[in-house]
Amino acid sequence: MPNNQFKKGELYSFITGKASTAIARRLQKNFKQANVDITIEQWSVLYHLWKQDGLSQQQLCEATFRDKPSITRLVDNLEKLQLVKRVASKNDRRINMIYLTKEAQELQEQTMELANQTLNEALEGVTNGQIEIAKEVLQQVYDNLAQGNNNSSSSPL
């Protein structure tokens, strides 16, 4: 038990996530200024498809730490915007493979640039060493809590 004596009230920001909210808002604002008309949540799905196109909705759930209904509706909205298309898997007809459209592929460079710019604004005055430690802490928190957290109504445990 290395740390059950920290000042608990001060850690409130870990729960409210003010910093990540602020980053998300700023990124949304930067998208808007650049006339990129997608939400941060939609962008986060595209982000994983840019890394690897043709993921199933289930894989997108795991990648984006969202549950299945959330991904269903994000994919619904991305389809309406003609940024992705669902393709039923030949091998397993339960599975929808999600593919980027040409329009979505063209968004990658611009929006990644905006994301990097946003992170630079956010991390102004923070050293690389501090960033490394913050990342480790956030990863540890995530690992500590990420058991059976995804996928509403599926995992029985």
Added chain:
Amino acid sequence: MPNNQFKKGELYSFITGKASTAIARRLQKNFKQANVDITIEQWSVLYHLWKQDGLSQQQLCEATFRDKPSITRLVDNLEKLQLVKRVASKNDRRINMIYLTKEAQELQEQTMELANQTLNEALEGVTNGQIEIAKEVLQQVYDNLAQGNNNSSSSPL
């Protein structure tokens, strides 16, 4: 410019806020198990009223980093649950002062205990030194981005 050469892609979690999402989900789960039937967002409003009762909605906006419509609706829902009441200010009739009810006062001890327990689960294996640095980073990020971010449609800058 101390840090424009970090590995940008890896910082994705700063935007998505996986860790704070995970903490919020776990706290909600812990509330549910203890039969505490409020949302984390409602709790975050009560949290500030426990520190100081009788805040205006505007003060709650600033304290919780939410915009005015969000606080209007959270207070609406807290009023429906009979946890707070709106009292018009005598000096300035534009202002609603928000006061805790007896029921809400009785929730403080139990839910703060659940919040501390949740933070202990989340921070298992993280040292106090690491926590301090992570807090500094998150605070700096917040400070870097928190200009005119609150209060939709009011602040012109």
Added chain:
DNA sequence: GGCATATAGTTGTTTAAGCAACTATATAAA
């Protein structure tokens, strides 16, 4: 083959975020 169970995805409902537009009150300027 037939049945139980697991997996992939969808739909319904409630709560909340974010933004624009709005009302009402207060303050400052003329």
Added chain:
DNA sequence: TTTATATAGTTGCTTAAACAACTATATGCC
């Protein structure tokens, strides 16, 4: 006092999160 402006809060609308309940397909076992 009238007018302009700022502040406090509300309402409408769209998007999304969380959870439960559901459908459809696949897999394993008999």
